Amino acid sequence: MSASLPAPPQRDPAWLGRLFWISAALVLLWPLGVASEFKPWTLLAPDNLKVTGQFLGTFLPPAHSAEFLLMVGREAWRTVAIATTGLVLALVLAVPLALLAVRVLSVSALSGRMARGPFWLRQAVRWGLVVLRSVPELVWALVFVRVVGLGPTAGVLAIALTYGGMLGKVYAEILESGDAHATETLLRNGASRSQALFYGLLPQNASELTSYTVYRWECAIRSSVVLGFVGAGGLGQQMDNSMKMFNGGEVFTMLAVFVALVALADQVSALLRRMLG
Amino acid sequence: MSSGPALPPVATPSQALWNARCRACWLLLAMLALVVASFWSLDLQWGQFFSLDAARSMGRFIAEFFPPDTSPEFLRKVALGTWETLAMSALGTLLAAVAGLALALPASRLHAAERAWARAPTRALLNLLRAVPELVWAGLLLIAAGLGPLAGTLALAAHTTGVLGRLFAETLENAPPGPGAALRTQGVGKGRVFLYATLPQVLPQLLSYTLYRWENNIRAAAVLGVVGAGGLGQLLAFHMGLFHMAKTATVLGAMLLLVGLVDGLSYGSRRWLMR
Numbered sequence: 001m002s003a004s005l006p007a008p009p010q011r012d013p014a015w016l017g018r019l020f021w022i023s024a025a026l027v028l029l030w031p032l033g034v035a036s037e038f039k040p041w042t043l044l045a046p047d048n049l050k051v052t053g054q055f056l057g058t059f060l061p062p063a064h065s066a067e068f069l070l071m072v073g074r075e076a077w078r079t080v081a082i083a084t085t086g087l088v089l090a091l092v093l094a095v096p097l098a099l100l101a102v103r104v105l106s107v108s109a110l111s112g113r114m115a116r117g118p119f120w121l122r123q124a125v126r127w128g129l130v131v132l133r134s135v136p137e138l139v140w141a142l143v144f145v146r147v148v149g150l151g152p153t154a155g156v157l158a159i160a161l162t163y164g165g166m167l168g169k170v171y172a173e174i175l176e177s178g179d180a181h182a183t184e185t186l187l188r189n190g191a192s193r194s195q196a197l198f199y200g201l202l203p204q205n206a207s208e209l210t211s212y213t214v215y216r217w218e219c220a221i222r223s224s225v226v227l228g229f230v231g232a233g234g235l236g237q238q239m240d241n242s243m244k245m246f247n248g249g250e251v252f253t254m255l256a257v258f259v260a261l262v263a264l265a266d267q268v269s270a271l272l273r274r275m276l277g
Numbered sequence: 278m279s280s281g282p283a284l285p286p287v288a289t290p291s292q293a294l295w296n297a298r299c300r301a302c303w304l305l306l307a308m309l310a311l312v313v314a315s316f317w318s319l320d321l322q323w324g325q326f327f328s329l330d331a332a333r334s335m336g337r338f339i340a341e342f343f344p345p346d347t348s349p350e351f352l353r354k355v356a357l358g359t360w361e362t363l364a365m366s367a368l369g370t371l372l373a374a375v376a377g378l379a380l381a382l383p384a385s386r387l388h389a390a391e392r393a394w395a396r397a398p399t400r401a402l403l404n405l406l407r408a409v410p411e412l413v414w415a416g417l418l419l420i421a422a423g424l425g426p427l428a429g430t431l432a433l434a435a436h437t438t439g440v441l442g443r444l445f446a447e448t449l450e451n452a453p454p455g456p457g458a459a460l461r462t463q464g465v466g467k468g469r470v471f472l473y474a475t476l477p478q479v480l481p482q483l484l485s486y487t488l489y490r491w492e493n494n495i496r497a498a499a500v501l502g503v504v505g506a507g508g509l510g511q512l513l514a515f516h517m518g519l520f521h522m523a524k525t526a527t528v529l530g531a532m533l534l535l536v537g538l539v540d541g542l543s544y545g546s547r548r549w550l551m552r
Contacts (some may be wrong), residue, residue: 029371033368035364036361036427036430036507037426040431043422048423052421078319080315081314081315081319084311085316085319135536136499139513139529142514148322148331151320153321153322156319226413229416229503239413243419243420259405259409275304
């Protein structure tokens with residue numbers, strides 16, 4: 001460093017301000033900690049430590065009897081099956097609703113403003129999709145477990161409804177986000193709306209639509225495990241049972257299978273999306 | 278073609294198209310097989326679900342929700358539950374942001390000369406944290422932390438640490454290297470290079486990731502309680518388990534209101550920022 005420059009400050013010139021903002025944040029955090037009973041030291045209370053230690057101790061060796069592994073394999077498949085079935089039913093719900101909601105396919109909008117009837121229909125469908133989507137799938141599952149009993153049906157229905165809303169809304173957004181020129185030209189030249197859809201709108205957006213669907217399938221696998229915790233079948237339900245019985249070895253094996261399953265779905269989905277390019 | 282020298286065989290456009298279609302066909306077949314196998318292997322009780330009986334029981338079930346319990350003392354309880362949910366999500370996200378940043382440092386290679394030996398193992402740890410959903414974490418942590426919001430907060434923190442740690446690590450690696458390199462060549466230590474060169478550049482990005490996860494976590498915290506980890510979900514599971522349908526309806530309403538509010542706020546603020 002040359003001598004003409006002033007000596008660099010040895011201390012952070014803004015330390016006072018930083019100290020002030022950190023203390024202010026801590027003061028604001030206090031009520032949050034009180035509300036969520038944030039007392040991490042209870043984790044270290046001797047009783048809790050003993051239970052935790054015992055539970056963790058049973059993790060090893062992981063359960064590996066042939067019969068148990070077979071059961072885990074079957075439940076893992078059921079988890080995938082619940083996700084897939086749920087997603088297919090979601091598509092059945094989402095595709096027509098998305099098409100109803102798309103503004104680009106409006107004929108009356110070609111001449112200025114959309115007519116009032118179609119406008120409100122589209123708006124209503126949109127709101128319906130938002131409502132379907134905003135009820136968490138776990139709540140749907142809790143409700144359906146009451147109606148159809150324990151088992152995969154509740155999980156499938158829960159995924160179908162939530163993902164139906166989600167997919168429908170995003171499909172409509174994808175279809176509207178692209179360049180509407182081709183579709184509009186077709187419509188203006190007298191093509192029917194289904195022609196405009198199949199020859200203008202879909203080819204343009206097909207890869208994005210498919211890759212979003214594949215991504216959601218991956219998410220559905222994750223959430224179908226979670227739904228098992230309220231009794232909707234699959235790996236989650238078995239995991240919940242083993243946790244309640246403090247059987248660490250079984251929990252460990254199932255966690256490992258679950259993580260592997262998610263990683264596999266992740267790989268498959270990435271591969272599919274790359275192929276769609 | 279026939280008069281010129283022999284050209285190497287190239288895939289004509291039609292052949293490329295054929296190949297692509299072939300591949301798409303196989304994909305479609307595989308997907309169809311998966312779907313058929315899924316439907317076939319699950320013993321779905323459609324008959325039971327679409328029967329008149331089920332429709333009636335569904336109707337009865339929904340009718341029991343009305344009128345929702347709006348007595349002041351129960352509303353106060355629900356409000357407390359909502360506040361608890363918000364507190365859990367905020368605290369969980371904050372813990373996750375701190376832990377995520379702490380793990381993102383070993384998980385990123387800040388300049389080309391760095392050996393970053395901890396990069397792969399830390400990333401594996403982050404992936405593991407991220408792969409287990411919040412609800413499963415909550416189930417596991419209930420054993421260590423007991424029933425109540427603490428388990429929920431820690432569960433949110435564990436999962437979110439995985440998500441944020443990975444995002445943070447990627448942000449750190451993509452930060453412009455100039456300022457850091459300038460300080461490093463002056464002989465400034467590693468910690469101070471991070472604090473005064475790298476961190477200020479990426480802070481806005483880190484903040485926006487954290488806020489986005491907070492939004493997700495509010496939604497997650499609302500339902501986390503169904504396994505007993507505090508908040509609105511715990512109220513819901515409790516009253517639903519005891520068939521207090523009027524009270525369940527109130528809690529459900531509060532939950533939907535909270536989620537809707539968060540969605541609306543996030544949508545509105547995004548619109549406002551993108552203006």
